[in-house]
Amino acid sequence: xxxxxxxxxxxxxxxxxxxxxxxxxxxxxxxxxxxxxxxxxxxxxxxxxxxxxxxxxxxxxxxxxxxxxxxxxxxxxxxxxxxxxxxxxxxxxxxxxxxxxxxxxxxxxxxxxxxxxxxxxxxxxxxxxxxxxxxxxxxxxxxxxxxx
Numbered sequence: 001x002x003x004x005x006x007x008x009x010x011x012x013x014x015x016x017x018x019x020x021x022x023x024x025x026x027x028x029x030x031x032x033x034x035x036x037x038x039x040x041x042x043x044x045x046x047x048x049x050x051x052x053x054x055x056x057x058x059x060x061x062x063x064x065x066x067x068x069x070x071x072x073x074x075x076x077x078x079x080x081x082x083x084x085x086x087x088x089x090x091x092x093x094x095x096x097x098x099x100x101x102x103x104x105x106x107x108x109x110x111x112x113x114x115x116x117x118x119x120x121x122x123x124x125x126x127x128x129x130x131x132x133x134x135x136x137x138x139x140x141x142x143x144x145x146x147x148x
Contacts, residue, residue: 093100
């Protein structure tokens, strides 16, 4: 009976040992597979980091573009206001155009007359100098005219 007891004790232990060996082998295989996946994943990290940096740069560029777009929108609003004001000015010019033309003519005539008057004054200055040199001014006055 002893051999039967011994067999009855050893057989379950052998079954447990075989199961344990199978479980350890499977665990080792799973561990090897996991390690291979970790190595593979580590291989993907540098390209992902580079892509993340590129994304960060693009996000920054997008923020700058948004700022530029905001500035452009402000400029467009200013241009719209200026175009509206220019329209008002053009309307005023059209409305007052004949008066402006007449004013320009009057200013041109006045400018021409002023040049003539100034030339006459310079002539008076020359005459007064000559009269002064000749001593013909009353009480010996010395007058100067012009100098403009």
